[in-house]
Amino acid sequence: MSEWLKGLAGGRRRVRSLVQSETNECGLTCLAMVANYHRHDIDLAYLRALFPLSRTGMSLGDIVELADTLGLDAGGYALSNIDELKGVQLPAILHWKGNHFVVLESVRGGRYRVHDPEFGLRLYERADMEQLFSGVVLEFAPRMDLKRVQAEKKLTFREVFRATRGLGGTVWQISLVTVAIALLGLAMPVLLQIALDVVIPQVDLDLLHVLAIGLVLLLSFEAIGRWLRDYVTLRASTLLQLQFTRNVVGHAFRLPLNYFELRHPGDFVARVDSIEHVKAFLVGGLVTAFADSATSILIIGLMLYYSPAMAVVTMLTLVAVIGMRFLTFPKLNQATFGSLEARSEERARLLDGLRRVDSLKAHNGTELFAMRWFESFSRFANLDFRARKAGIDAELFMHLVIVASTVATLYMGIVGVISNTLTIGTLYAFFALRGEFFERVNLLTSNLMHLSAMRVHFQRLDDVLGQEPESGLQDATFHRTLNREVRLENVTVQFGRADEPILREVNLRIDLATHETVAIVGVSGSGKSSLMKILASLHEPAEGRVLVDGSPLNQFGKREYRSNLGVVFADDGLFAGTVADNLSLFDPAVSRAEMEAALVCVGLRDEIERLPQGYATQVSEEGGLLSTGQRRRLLLARALCRRPRLLLLDEVTANLDPTTEAALVESLKGIRAAKVFITHSERMLDQVDRVLRIEGGRLVEDARAPGAGRRIPSRA
Numbered sequence: 001m002s003e004w005l006k007g008l009a010g011g012r013r014r015v016r017s018l019v020q021s022e023t024n025e026c027g028l029t030c031l032a033m034v035a036n037y038h039r040h041d042i043d044l045a046y047l048r049a050l051f052p053l054s055r056t057g058m059s060l061g062d063i064v065e066l067a068d069t070l071g072l073d074a075g076g077y078a079l080s081n082i083d084e085l086k087g088v089q090l091p092a093i094l095h096w097k098g099n100h101f102v103v104l105e106s107v108r109g110g111r112y113r114v115h116d117p118e119f120g121l122r123l124y125e126r127a128d129m130e131q132l133f134s135g136v137v138l139e140f141a142p143r144m145d146l147k148r149v150q151a152e153k154k155l156t157f158r159e160v161f162r163a164t165r166g167l168g169g170t171v172w173q174i175s176l177v178t179v180a181i182a183l184l185g186l187a188m189p190v191l192l193q194i195a196l197d198v199v200i201p202q203v204d205l206d207l208l209h210v211l212a213i214g215l216v217l218l219l220s221f222e223a224i225g226r227w228l229r230d231y232v233t234l235r236a237s238t239l240l241q242l243q244f245t246r247n248v249v250g251h252a253f254r255l256p257l258n259y260f261e262l263r264h265p266g267d268f269v270a271r272v273d274s275i276e277h278v279k280a281f282l283v284g285g286l287v288t289a290f291a292d293s294a295t296s297i298l299i300i301g302l303m304l305y306y307s308p309a310m311a312v313v314t315m316l317t318l319v320a321v322i323g324m325r326f327l328t329f330p331k332l333n334q335a336t337f338g339s340l341e342a343r344s345e346e347r348a349r350l351l352d353g354l355r356r357v358d359s360l361k362a363h364n365g366t367e368l369f370a371m372r373w374f375e376s377f378s379r380f381a382n383l384d385f386r387a388r389k390a391g392i393d394a395e396l397f398m399h400l401v402i403v404a405s406t407v408a409t410l411y412m413g414i415v416g417v418i419s420n421t422l423t424i425g426t427l428y429a430f431f432a433l434r435g436e437f438f439e440r441v442n443l444l445t446s447n448l449m450h451l452s453a454m455r456v457h458f459q460r461l462d463d464v465l466g467q468e469p470e471s472g473l474q475d476a477t478f479h480r481t482l483n484r485e486v487r488l489e490n491v492t493v494q495f496g497r498a499d500e501p502i503l504r505e506v507n508l509r510i511d512l513a514t515h516e517t518v519a520i521v522g523v524s525g526s527g528k529s530s531l532m533k534i535l536a537s538l539h540e541p542a543e544g545r546v547l548v549d550g551s552p553l554n555q556f557g558k559r560e561y562r563s564n565l566g567v568v569f570a571d572d573g574l575f576a577g578t579v580a581d582n583l584s585l586f587d588p589a590v591s592r593a594e595m596e597a598a599l600v601c602v603g604l605r606d607e608i609e610r611l612p613q614g615y616a617t618q619v620s621e622e623g624g625l626l627s628t629g630q631r632r633r634l635l636l637a638r639a640l641c642r643r644p645r646l647l648l649l650d651e652v653t654a655n656l657d658p659t660t661e662a663a664l665v666e667s668l669k670g671i672r673a674a675k676v677f678i679t680h681s682e683r684m685l686d687q688v689d690r691v692l693r694i695e696g697g698r699l700v701e702d703a704r705a706p707g708a709g710r711r712i713p714s715r716a
């Protein structure tokens with residue numbers, strides 16, 4: 001049966017909510033939800049690879065084009081009122097708030113079931129829809145030739161978990177100790193039952209002594225067991241956190257630059273924070289849940305032994321409690337999901353404000369900014385309140401049911417004692433077991449409820465782990481010196497597939513043997529820095545290739561290539577650390593003499609040596625100890641410390657006075673490396689071998705520049 005017929009025969013299906021990871025990918029996420037509804041099994045990583053996005057995101061036309069490649073015919077309509085949505089084939093993509101896309105799954109009983117890629121599932125009333133829906137809808141129909149696509153997972157959470165050595169054994173140890181503690185705990189009601197039913201009526205002091213010794217032993221073993229469990233749990237969580245965090249962060253640093261450009265640092269930090277939650281759940285929640293289920297079964301057995309009728313009432317209560325938990329689950333899930341997302345947005349805003357506090361103060365913007373931040377904080381607080389409220393509501397219902405069942409069971413028990421079918425000791429033991437049982441069930445169900453929050457944390461981690469690392473990046477770096485040239489052949493620079501190329505057919509050869517100096521100029525926004533990122537191997541050209549000493553870049557190896565580079569970006573900055581840390585980039589192999597030589601070259605040695613602690617002075621981008629021009633020169637010195645064969649320098653002299661600039665460029669002539677300057681400074685053009693200008697999306701040799709075509713004699 002074709003997928004199309006299966007689709008017809010499949011009955012009612014549900015849209016599975018997906019959440020966007022990048023700010024610009026709401027369209028892509030909506031399409032993934034619709035595609036999965038039509039029997040595909042794809043994720044965002046799959047669609048991203050199919051349709052790379054830039055910061056500008058997707059238009060309706062782009063969604064239609066991409067849907068077509070997935071075997072879906074899409075048609076867009078402008079609706080004049082909300083009622084017309086009833087005639088639309090669902091699920092459909094709606095244009096939302098003028099700048100966003102969502103998926104409408106169904107309209108039932110006046111409620112609109114909407115999957116918002118930012119927050120997950122939401123239910124809206126007609127009045128909300130009138131406010132939020134911009135009026136344009138995209139309808140989808142599967143074509144008869146639709147071929148089901150199943151995306152291959154790159155690196156799954158499970159794989160990383162498995163890679164965490166020693167964890168499996170520890171999990172077993174914790175489970176066994178937990179079950180043993182629970183069993184020891186169960187002996188207590190049994191001993192008390194014997195005391196009440198035998199020792200007291202028969203005044204059997206010998207038996208009492210045996211029981212007392214037994215009790216001391218049991219409670220001591222239980223205490224030791226608890227210590228052992230806590231110790232093993234602590235060790236396991238530290239182990240898990242160390243290895244897992246290293247795996248996740250290590251993988252993240254192997255991802256392409258593009259990944260970080262499309263995410264706020266706050267979002268990335270939220271992803272790393274998720275590890276803490278996953279760890280707590282795996283080591284604490286999951287293991288205890290397993291042990292709780294095992295002991296609950298034993299308790300049920302004992303309760304059945306003491307009183308089958310009362311045990312049945314307890315079991316019925318359990319069914320009601322679990323049912324209630326599951327009824328409140330969707331609400332809790334939605335609120336938890338929303339609150340976690342709101343939290344990371346709030347963190348991102350706060351970080352933004354802290355980084356730009358000078359500018360905010362200068363423009364009297366701190367109050368307005370604080371209000372804006374507070375809006376997002378109160379959104380988080382509201383959603384967090386809702387999530388917790390849903391949790392305590394569920395607890396209340398559960399407790400009410402348990403209270404009713406307690407009264408009923410007690411009534412039955414007392415009737416049993418009066419009619420001599422139960423002893424007082426048995427009644428006492430039953431109630432002790434029953435209390436223990438509900439405590440465990442409560443823990444178990446609340447751990448299961450945590451699964452909903454876990455889903456969000458897993459998704460966040462998946463946004464790191466599910467990404468493909470940079471291509472051409474080997475594990476180890478073998479130093480290979482660049483000797484001849486770096487060449488761009490017919491390179492096109494383009495960010496999203498839907499965007500216009502910024503540069504086309506760029507052909508450029510940088511001669512390393514003669515240490516040539518090239519300036520790239522062009523108006524602001526023409527693509528100079530983007531071209532430099534291609535030369536630095538941080539972005540891939542959309543078309544064309546980069547050749548390094550005649551070999552394609554990936555074949556030469558990106559790490560090898562980068563070990564030949566010294567780079568200063570336009571928006572580069574210092575790390576919080578000492579001057580020496582910043583010069584060496586934390587590499588202990590860089591000697592003091594190399595640092596000094598680099599500082600001399602950029603004319604900064606005396607200024608650094610005058611600092612209170614010289615090379616050990618703590619600096620940072622925000623620290624204020626160094627001027628902007630000094631910081632730029634320190635960054636240049638850092639690039640020089642790497643003994644580069646190719647220097648890529650973006651606006652490196654932008655903050656320097658003409659004399660310092662001229663001295664710096666003159667001094668750089670003594671460096672045995674080819675240099676590419678990206679600059680707006682006309683003064684520099686006189687001092688370079690070649691000037692290349694970006695005009696109308698093309699890179700052309702500039703014949704007008706004073707130094708153009710004039711070769712400075714080789715300094716090799």
Ligand SMILES: Nc1ncnc2c1ncn2[C@@H]1O[C@H](COP(=O)(O)OP(=O)(O)OP(=O)(O)O)[C@@H](O)[C@H]1O
Binds near residue numbers: 529
């Ligand atoms: N990661 C990105 N995603 C999408 N668009 C981008 C990205 N990086 C740069 N652009 C766009 O590419 C164009 C060229 O940017 P680029 O920074 O290369 O220009 P530039 O010539 O260096 O400008 P300036 O002289 O102002 O620094 C701009 O329109 C910019 O918005």
